Amino acid sequence: MTEKQQIKVDHTYQGKRIDHVLAQLNPEASRSQVQSWVKDGHVAVNGKPVKNNYKCQLDDLVEWQEPEPEDMSLEPENIPLDIRFEDEHLLVVNKPKGMVVHPAFGHEKGTLVNALLYHCDDLSGINGVNRPGIVHRIDKDTSGLLVVAKHDKAHERLSEQLMNKEIKRQYEAIVHGVISHELGTIDAPIGRDPNDRQKMAIVDEGKPAITHFSVVEKFNDYTHVSCELETGRTHQIRIHFKYINHPLVGDPKYGYRKTLDTDGQALHAKTLSFTHPINDEDMMITAEPPKIFLDSIEKIKRMT
Template structure:
């Protein structure tokens, strides 16, 4: 008998009016689920897709902000997260939310072909129970950072926290600031990059600035300039996949070390020089503001020190 992976997606304001099947296909693909639009249409007809608030749905429906769609993604075999004793830096933990300071090189959650060795496996090994709403492979996951990005990432432990945190992300009230080293000396001290991001039509494994993409906004401030690189602080207004990496590549300043969107000749770092430094959110139970800071990892500190000294770049 086949089991199903339950996953849920919340409709953002800027997504209002999109066709359900197109929107759902894109979200499933973003979660590393290899799916086509025609298959999603079959799932809708088969009743594998439900909506909050409840009601009859069709694949051609226009979605509305605030709706949540739950999908029962069929799986050939039941998926169970295996506990892995992975060193983790847990910087915040209470009955509703847990926040991890993730090192570069560690994946946030299991995916097809990568079932172990993730932050989720490490949290489960510590006896931490996460909300099931994110799905079997993504329990409690309300946002993600890339494998080769370091820094703060939060997880919901309860259903209430999951809905509250995803709503804050939808309304852009979560504070997320990053530190990055980019190629080139930037001429502007501050600025905003507003370019829509979607799947690269030439390579579905990549994201790109495309006219049909979703609204994406990144604010930045220059912290320090070097001979051929710039240290910047970025604030996410939206949270698209690979947003900072795609935006800075699009304006001619790709991130140092980025093997996907960057340049061949770059700084000696394993992965993009990008660190999720600040995370702020309203606590789902108390209503109080929680604001956390993560120090730069040693590899980025070393690069900055060497750039200042003129030893590289």
């Protein structure tokens, strides 16, 4: 089981169904998952189990604990990995566009975890058997750097750095439109889209989300930007740039229907900076964007 969480109901959630509230508070979980938590007794209001149609009252104490997903049969797969750093404690891998980070229903094979299991004898077990070694994630069609822990001590210390905002993650993206200013910060809370459970959105009751950005180069109808995450919400960069009316090029979920063919969003996790969890050495790993990203820049230049 994961760590128990709790909130005291305020006016934001007063009168709302418990499954709706939990879905907003747990944006990475589907509505059906949340409803199963309630049904299976993993949710309590004022110390007592409730049904999914329970409507929250002011000052209710809501407590819940997300159950671990059912174990999948993970198989090591001989998939090439672009490893940028490795020692006995961790590795930093440059994930290609199109690869899912860890197995889930519909993506049981061909994931980064399957490749890691073939490459490594040991991976940390803190995130459960379905996500061995995985400290943080990036989307399937986002390329770039991820740090992977080989044992629990390294994982704990890396997770602590992540929680304390000590791991710096710098991305590059291509967005629609010309951003008028050179620097900016987008500070807007992110949660599950109330109108589409398959999407995230800017919502008042969402979790805090902050993205800093700078302009790398401007073109007639596009802008190449560098972004640094202060928080790490699901789809954060994609949602934030949509929010300021500069959606990412190629983004099938949050972008324009008419866009460049970049095989998914033009987003790359370029630089990862952190303190080595065992020897305290300052680490900075960099991986340049993939060919499809660079080719898109050249195509835009020819259009300009």
